[in-house]
Amino acid sequence: MLIFPAIDLRLGQVVRLTEGDYDQMTVYGADPLAAARAFRAAGAEYLHVVDLDAARDEGQKNFSVIASLARDSGLKVEVGGGARNEESARRYLDAGVERVILGSAAVEQPELLESLANRYPGRIAAGVDARDGKIAIHGWRVMTDIPALAFVRQLPQRGVHTVIYTDISRDGRLEGPNLGAYEALADAKDLQVVASGGVSSEKDVKALAALKLYAAIIGKALYAGKIDLAKAIRAAEGGEKQ
Numbered sequence: 001m002l003i004f005p006a007i008d009l010r011l012g013q014v015v016r017l018t019e020g021d022y023d024q025m026t027v028y029g030a031d032p033l034a035a036a037r038a039f040r041a042a043g044a045e046y047l048h049v050v051d052l053d054a055a056r057d058e059g060q061k062n063f064s065v066i067a068s069l070a071r072d073s074g075l076k077v078e079v080g081g082g083a084r085n086e087e088s089a090r091r092y093l094d095a096g097v098e099r100v101i102l103g104s105a106a107v108e109q110p111e112l113l114e115s116l117a118n119r120y121p122g123r124i125a126a127g128v129d130a131r132d133g134k135i136a137i138h139g140w141r142v143m144t145d146i147p148a149l150a151f152v153r154q155l156p157q158r159g160v161h162t163v164i165y166t167d168i169s170r171d172g173r174l175e176g177p178n179l180g181a182y183e184a185l186a187d188a189k190d191l192q193v194v195a196s197g198g199v200s201s202e203k204d205v206k207a208l209a210a211l212k213l214y215a216a217i218i219g220k221a222l223y224a225g226k227i228d229l230a231k232a233i234r235a236a237e238g239g240e241k242q
Contacts, residue, residue, distance in 0.1 A: 001209040001236040004048040004078070004194065005039040005229055006219035007032050007069070009062040011053065016220040018172035020129075020140035022052070028223040032065055036073035042229040046098075047075040048164075048196075048217045054082025055103070055139040063091070070096035080127045080164065084109075089116055093123060101164055103127035104137035107146065110158065117159035125162035125194075126155050130181070131169055140168055149184055156190040163193055164217070170198030172220045177204055179211075186211040200226045205235040 008015050010025065014032050018024040029035055036047055049069060053061040060066075060082045070077045080101035083089040089100045099122075106113045106126040117124040129136045130148035137144060152163050165185065167178035177198040185193045192214035199205065200221035208216045216236065221227045 001205075001213055001238075002046060002215035003044065003205070003229070003233045003236050004046045004215050004217045005042075005044050005222055006048040006050070006196075006217050007035055008050045008052055008219065009065060012062060012065055014223075015052065016172055016223060017052070020136075020168055020171060022056070022139075024172075026223075033068055033072060036069050036075055039229060040074045043233045044075060044229060046215070047073060047077045048194075048219075049077055049079045051079065051081035052139070055080070056141075057138065060088060060091070063095070066092065066097065067095040070098075078125065078164075085112065086116060086119075089120075089124070093120060099123050099125050099162065101125045101127040103129065106160075107135055107137050107144065107151070113160060114158040121159075122161070124160060125164060126152075126160050127164045127166070128152055129166045129168055131167075136168060149181065152185060152191070152193075153188055156188075161190055161192055162214070163191060164196050165193060166196040167198065171196070173198060174200040174221055174224065174226055176200060177208060177216075179207055182208060182211055182213060186213065202227065202231055202235045205232050206238060209236050209238045 014029040051062045076098040078099035079097050083100050084105045092100045135144045135146045135148050194215045196217040199218050
C-alpha cells in the first residue's frame with residue numbers, strides 16, 4: 001500500500017480542517033513546496049493536494065502553487081478541488097499534475113467524469129466524501145441522498161479506476177479511519193481504493209494495508225506529530241497494491 005501525505009491549500013497556505021469545517025482551520029505553514037520536499041525526503045512518492053478555495057467554488061486561486069508542486073517537488077501529485085469542467089481538469093494535467101480528482105463534478109456531471117476518464121486514462125479519479133453513508137458535495141456543505149458505497153462500486157463502468165474515499169466524520173479528528181467502509185470496498189474489482197480520513201497511527205496504516213488497499217492519505221496526523229511519515233511508509237509495505 002502506498003502512503004500519500006496531504007497538503008490542503010487555503011489562500012496559498014498549508015492548512016488542515018476538522019470535519020471539513022472552514023471555521024475549524026489550523027494553519028501549519030506558508031511554504032507548501034518546503035512541506036512537499038520534506039515529505040519526499042522521508043520517502044514519499046506521491047502527494048495528495050486539495051485546493052480548499054476551489055472546493056468552495058472560489059476558482060483555482062492556488063493554481064500557481066499546485067503547478068510549482070507538480071514541477072518542483074519531485075513527487076507525483078494528485079489534486080482535488082476545482083475540477084468542474086474539462087478545461088479546469090486539463091489545466092491541472094497540462095501543468096504536470098499526475099492525477100485529477102473530480103468530487104462534486106463526479107456526482108453532478110457523471111457524463112463529464114466518464115468523458116475525462118476515457119480521454120485521460122489513469123489520470124482521472126473520483127473523490128467520494130461520505131457522511132453517514134451518503135455523499136456530500138461542494139466542500140462538504142451539501143448533503144445528497146446518494147449511497148456512497150454503491151456509487152463507488154459503479155465507477156469502473158465509467159472508466160474510473162481510482163477513488164479517494166473520505167469519511168467526513170473521521171477527517172481531522174485523529175481517531176482512526178472507518179475500517180468498516182474500507183472492508184466493504186476492499187473486494188471492489190478494477191478499482192484502486194485510497195483511504196482518507198482519520199489515519200493517525202502506524203496501527204491504522206497496518207490495518208488498512210491488511211485490506212490490500214491501493215493507498216492511504218495522511219494529513220493532520222503528520223502536522224500534529226502523531227505519526228512519522230517514514231515509519232508510516234514502512235508500515236504500509238505489509239500490504240499489496242491492487
